[in-house]
Amino acid sequence: MRLSADDRSSRSYRGTAKPAPREEPRRNKSTKGGGGGRRRGRRRRSLLGMLAYWMLVLGVWCAIGLGGLIAYHAAQLPPINQLTVPKRPPNIAILAADGSLLANRGETGGRTITIGEVPPYLPKAFVAIEDKRFYEHFGIDPIGITRAVVTNLRGRGGMQGGSTLTQQLAKNLFLTQERTASRKIQEAILALWLEQTYSKDQILELYLNRVYFGSGAYGVEAAAQRYFNKSARSVTIAEAAMLAGLVQAPSRLAPNRNPELAEARAKLVIAAMAEQGFISQASAKTALVAPAEAAERVGAGSVNYAADYVMDVLDDFIGAVEGDVTVLTTIDTKLQSSAETILVDSLAAQGAKQGISQGAVVSMAPDGALRALIGGRDYTKSQFNRATAAKRQPGSSFKPFVYLTAIERGLTPDTIRDDSPVSIKGWQPENNTRTYRGPITLQTAFAHSINTIAVKLNQEVTPKEVVRTAQRLGITSALQANPSLALGTSEVTPIELTSAYATFANGGQSVLPYVIREVKTTTGKVLYARKGNGFGLVIQPQPLSMMDAMFHETMTSGTGSKVNLAGWEVGGKSGTTQDFRDAWFVGFTSKLVTAVWLGNDDNSAMKRVYGSGLPAEIWGKYMKTAHVGMQPSPLPGGLWHGAPRSIFDGAPVAGGQPPASTQTADSDRAWVPPAPQERNFLERLFGG
Template structure:
């Protein structure tokens, strides 16, 4: 008590009453000033006593007072500080949630309605197969067909999970930590962050969004990832991912990538190859194994280690894959199969129309013939092209029924995609002469008909022989054998250029041909494919030929969309004129300009062609098994250095045809041979023919009679016009 009064406080006695109050029961007490105070229930004290019992105030200025009271007030202030921080943190957090929700709602509104959202259809792939079923090329935006998880080895999809999203089967489609990190860095001006996205988010980006690195795209990516997880199973998402992710070099999807980098299907990749493919998606350009094999291998080892750590492969399998890393085979050749694939795409629409889904196209291309044709053509141009100033070449090889076995459209597809085999129109030179001779045979002449090989002039045109020498009277057989220009010029004057044009068109020449006298020397431009198809008529017994490359088209379901049926457009050359022509063709190969390229044991026909100033050189020939045309020249139509058809083109033709017939049983030409039936030889055909212009009858057969005008021609019969 002394302590209390020591601070200057006066103690007064307390009686339990306050001044001015009266008691209302018997328990009344008097205060010092005689004013009663009402009794409070429970222990009560007077005002002075209450004041005395209050804890003393600490004088902040003097620093006095007890230590216990100061600690309590400090704790209250700390509690008050922490409470304020907590309060404002909660308020700030609430506003952040509201703000983030608003941002998410805004960017979600920029997306299509969720109930209308669908996975966009993958662009269709056209797998082009050779006649033996092997893959020639893929066409389409993706570069490869769709593949299912059940088709590939289990370690292939697991390689992607191991390196890209090891918690793929545990999360709900979004990694919140990664998304937050990406947003923060983007707000700092650093753009989006790679590596924070799940496989589902990457798929969402590939399916629906652009490649820009912004916070907006990341938000939309997360929203779409949640939708994907809700709509599809994990395996379905992984399968979609494997078929849509970009692997570089124009390859979309794991099947396209396996074909592009390893020349095999994804169904056949090894663990090391699967790891290299999985590591590639992080940076396709930088990690492409055909560009940076060391970086690709280093990344693949990280994938293999991750696969082993997660139990996707055994430690032994991992060690084996580490010691035998994947190797990218060196691409050899000029990629000539792409010329054939391009031609398939050019004509495919005519058979099946628009392509809505993946299809497989079975072609007539023979991979061995295609490869050997490419090698022979490319090697010949590499060895002699610079010296002869011959930069380009083309080769077309058909079966006698018109099936394309090999098609080389140029020297190197990677440098020039222009298909010279199907699209380049060049002057055929003397290789066009057989159409003149056939017209003459159908007008009544024979191989033994004699014409004068001597200089002459027709309205100022003076055709000359290549040798500048003349033989005098010769048979037509000899004239064709040695490619005498003067005799061919005399014949076209007799049978008229218009008749020669009709003959060429009947046999399959579709390019516009000018009906003039110089046509006898091949001055009208044609394509190698047209020439090969026309010559096929001489090899198959006179039947009309329409070149074709597609046998069958199937959808991924196995449904046959198109199947080629055997067609027979009928004969366009009668038996006897055909036998005469085959006799003259074999004469060229047995003692004429093609004698160096004959195939022992086979009946072979052929004809060379050279144009003015050596701008084009051809060799076209056939057996009963194969018909082939070779062209050599320059794209700018510049002159070569004395390259003739019996030179470089003939050499290429001979090497290819001899290789193509190795091991094959010789087959005689179905047209047979002319045995030397006598016929008038002196008078010109124009004088021998009836005045109506009809054909002269031949012994044992009649010449081919052109159809009457009201009848359908070849193309009308073919296309139904």
């Protein structure tokens, strides 16, 4: 049976109410097409809703991704609860005897300094140019980042960074300098930690002590010393602005390399400081009118030799350095500068002509306190310290140890010895003049550096005894006990030869050279303070008086007569080695003992340079300058003036009888050798 359309409709809705017939919407003739507009509006709202929805979804996923990214990079860092600011490498500030800074040693180049120590405008200069919202943000500055991005997109004013001072500190403390997204994320995490852990002033203080300023200077104190030769506590507004501007590009903006760029950058800093109210307009104008200038670097020259020597011996006194320390030395800045200038100028004027490339000067007080230490001609070209480390043959400047050994065994300056040819197992040393004077006194032989007499005395007293005498006076280098020892063929360093001569200048007391007086921490705790010196008397008064008389004769009529100091009791001795490889002059007064060495590092020969020549000239110029304003004073041991003549009693000299031709003249004995006594510490130590 076929159903009608109504019947099919009724069956389809069986059990439910039949829906009412749909009515056609009424159209308002006055709003033609109004229904279509509403449909389009609903579609627009639907599209906006969908867009908002998907943006929300995208934002959620971005947040999740960012959170995961942050979590991943945070996991690469140490646990936050274990995070600590790395300890700053210690600085060793080396001071001259007057307290002025000679040099800084250590990785940072300067000591730690607090905000309270520096002028208020110094830290504010960094805030003004690097992070003007420093006191407002929480370690990351969204406003600053946005501003930097906009500026960079516009391409105006050069590329800008959005890193805060806190982020820069985080990078310096914990991270490398690589430019990667990973590092920037870790930098931001660490910046937030720093802000939660430290106050703003503490963060700024850490920053000022850790940021790099170029030329090996880490921290504002090191930079101030490096570029302006002054402490950060004393910088002007102009200098503070130049330092603050420098951190953006230390190598490019260094005032000693690119003063124009450094000054231009400093002007921007000054303007920013004035704009933000950190300094007055008047102060800004003053700073702009008188810009900062990099000073000539103090410490670029010879003081570094002294500073290096301090570092060589510092461990012996305080061990490992755990924090910043200050080392007070014995170095006199005026004497150091004078010695350097005279040596360098002399070599510049005569070095090339005479075949001399290097030199060294050691000057000390008679108690061993180093006043000047010049280890070479130019520290920037060679850091090898010839004053303390170069072992060179001393030539005739070693002869005093031979003569002292002989005098301690009964001879006097008036003792006669024969200047004549000598041959020892085929070795035939000659005098410089290759002539012979015949019988002469020891004093004359010493003053004119007669080789044959020194060699004969060395044989009389035995080379082994001469070695013991030299060691007793402070020579620590290995000495060969052979006939040529008398002519200074065993190598020594300038500093040990100077300290040995100091014994003749101080009344016969043992001398241990020293350069450190005191070591303190920055809080004032004394880690070391010098007490005492040496091992007591090592030359008895009578032999000392005789030796000083012979030294003095050298300066009045011998090889040192051209450089004698008027009004002073002066002793000295020249030294020249075979083929003119080394030339020395060592001399002393009651106030100062100084040695000058000239030669070549490769041990090549100079052009007939004698110790009585250019070395003596340098010694004389320096000593005259050093003694200006001092009241002349005699040598502590006094000068022996001879004794009544008597007939030689025939007593043998250690090492054998004097030559038969001179026995009748050996009667000038002014004293009797003391009876053997218990050996002192040095004699036991060195086998004397």
